[in-house]
Amino acid sequence: MPKENGRRAAGSGRRSAGPAPKPWWRRALRALLIWGGAIALLGAIFVGTAVFMTARELPSFPALQSSQNGQMIVVRARDGSELVSLGPSYGKWLPYEQIPEVMKDAIVSVEDRRFRKHVGIDPIGVARSVMVRVESGRWRQGGSTITQQLARTIFLNNSRTFGRKIREGVLALAIESKFSKDEILELYLNKVYFGGGAYGIDAASRKFFGHAATELSTAEAAIIAGLVKAPSNYSPTADVQAALSRGQVVLGTMVDAGVISEAEAASIDLDAVKIAKEKGQNSVRYFTDWALPQLDILIPNTDEPIEVWTTLDVGMQRAATQAIIANVPKGAQGALVSLDDDGAVRAMVGGTDYVNTNYNRATKAVRQPGSAWKLFVYLAALEAGYTPDDRVVDEPVTINGWSPNNSGRNFAGEIDIRTAFAYSKNTIAAALGNEVGFGTVASMARRFGITTPIDTNPSMVLGTSEVRVIDMTRAFAAVSAGGTSIEPYGIMKVTTTGGELLYQHEPTTGQVLVPPYVAAGITDLLQSAVATGTGRAAQIGRPVAGKTGTTSSNKDGWFLGFSSGITTGVWMGRDDAKAVSGLQGGRAPAAAFADYMREAVKKRPVKQFDTELKLPEWQLEPDDEMLFGSPDEYYYTDDEGNLIEPGGPRRMETEDDLSRYEDGITQPRADRIYERGRATPPAAAGDDFLDRATGRGAQVDPGLRAAPSAQGTIRAGSGSSVQQQLPPGPNVYRNPQPVQQPQ
Structure with missing residues (x-):
């Protein structure tokens, strides 16, 4: 019995033993091949089906021959004429x-x-x-x-x-x-x-x-x-x-x-290999290169052909191009931007030849504006309380170790704000900027649309911060608009070729940047600069207000101004910022401005400037005596209790009086500026006014006169002494010290 059981047990053991199991990696590989093959087969079936279905849907060869790619854009001028077809x-x-x-x-x-x-x-x-x-x-x-x-x-x-x-x-x-x-x-x-x-x-x-x-x-x-x-x-x-x-x-x-x-x-x-020059691609392409990228914002994405109606005036664009080419110095470049009173760009020139260089200097280049920057210095001063008739002293000035010089290194002595601006006195601008604050000047520039970085060093008042032509033109246009902001635009409407309106420019109301009296005051100054100052070459036979700008070593020349609702900015210089012999803002740029503006405004009515200075209440002193007639006709007592006889001389302010304003108040009372009973300041300075204000009656040019001597005389730059009693009136620079010029 036990033996039988043993044999059965042994046999049973042999029957349960089978083939050894395969390694796991072989099983995994086999599964991968099976499943990979299955997936590949399914993928091939899917791709084959997709290719077959796609091939069936493909256009025929003749249909593909006739199809076109890309979007056609027809750009039209203000009058509807075609400027260029792009795409x-x-x-x-x-x-x-x-x-x-x-x-x-x-x-x-x-x-x-x-x-x-x-x-x-x-x-x-x-x-x-x-x-x-x-x-x-x-x-x-x-x-x-x-x-x-x-x-x-x-x-x-x-x-x-x-x-x-x-x-x-x-x-x-x-x-x-x-x-x-x-x-x-x-x-x-x-x-x-x-x-x-x-x-x-x-x-x-x-x-x-x-x-x-x-x-x-x-x-x-x-x-x-x-x-x-x-x-x-x-x-x-x-x-x-x-x-x-x-x-x-x-x-x-x-x-x-x-x-x-x-x-x-x-x-x-x-x-x-000879590369063919493009035809019809000059001048106007500077404008289209600036305007057309704005379509990405103005209209939804579309591939259908469109027509873009722009603000460009064909005649004004032609005149702008000719003015730049005719006046730009040899080896230099020129740029021009011209804005209508609502901000519409009527002309834009970004260089002398678009084919040779399509770089748009009117909208992309940043250059120093020189004295054209003084627009913001004087705007800040006028807003702080100065007026065009305030008396200032053109004399050496040092601010934090910086001592600016005037052109010709001469000083005019006591003059008014209007004359200082007209003759672009650097020393006056520096002192004004220091008094109102360089940060205030920078803030004013930002307010008027300057988008580039602005430093606040003392020298900034002379235009050391780089700017764009279009931004500076925009700032002057805001002055032309009475101190209201202007937004340049170049596209009036966009339609499909079938006439469907996709975009329409909506007029906007600009923000008030400065009070009207400040805008009137700066317009007075700008008009003086053209009438009798550094911008005389910009005269066109009708009222023009503007400002020149020249940078050190004649690297940049500017003229910006407005007349009859058109504001234009002109810049000239080299792309590599090297000096240009004889380049000054009052020469080639001003001449180009005049050549262009004569054509730009010839069909527009003559527009007189509003320079009437209506001061706000805070600048006016209550004057009860005015109810009793003229001060020359009665006795009255001044603020200090002094009895003033009829027709007697007005009391001159003393240094003690002036010291009251050392606390930072920038504007003395109105009776320190105007004569009693005078309602408004004069219009832009004429020759007679400048003769009286600066002593030119003695054949002395205010742009060349030396600083006052210790004896109170004004000495000519030649060394000869012209004895002249300084005109009465306060000096708005506190406690000025006479300077003895070397003989």
């Missing part, structure tokens, strides 16, 4: 047989060398792109085939998303399944974008070289083929040297591909 430009469609072989070879060599071997997607190209990415740490080589680029050009956008790449691949496979390689290359070369608005090789050839694509040379074909990678960077109209350098790279790829020999490539001189 896609299409040349003649070239069948495959008419496309030069060198053009086909160049584009295939640089964009897709395996074009004839893949099915729309090139796995080898993708792998090579990934390897370069791993080695360099960034994507330096694209893996898109010509077919993929064609799919993107016709059907997709340039967004870099995974979903778009999947759609691009499906479309590429569908295109390859429906069209032949020759048809695909024909579509590509007639539709791809080459920059400068040119779609297709014929449009590119005509734009860049001035002839049809059937006449392309090897050098020209290499340049065009090189544009596809980055049309905006390599376009000959944007950067000729970049286009030629890229063309040299294409020649190298053609040698590698075996379509040309090294000797042939070495014999090609790309520098000898």
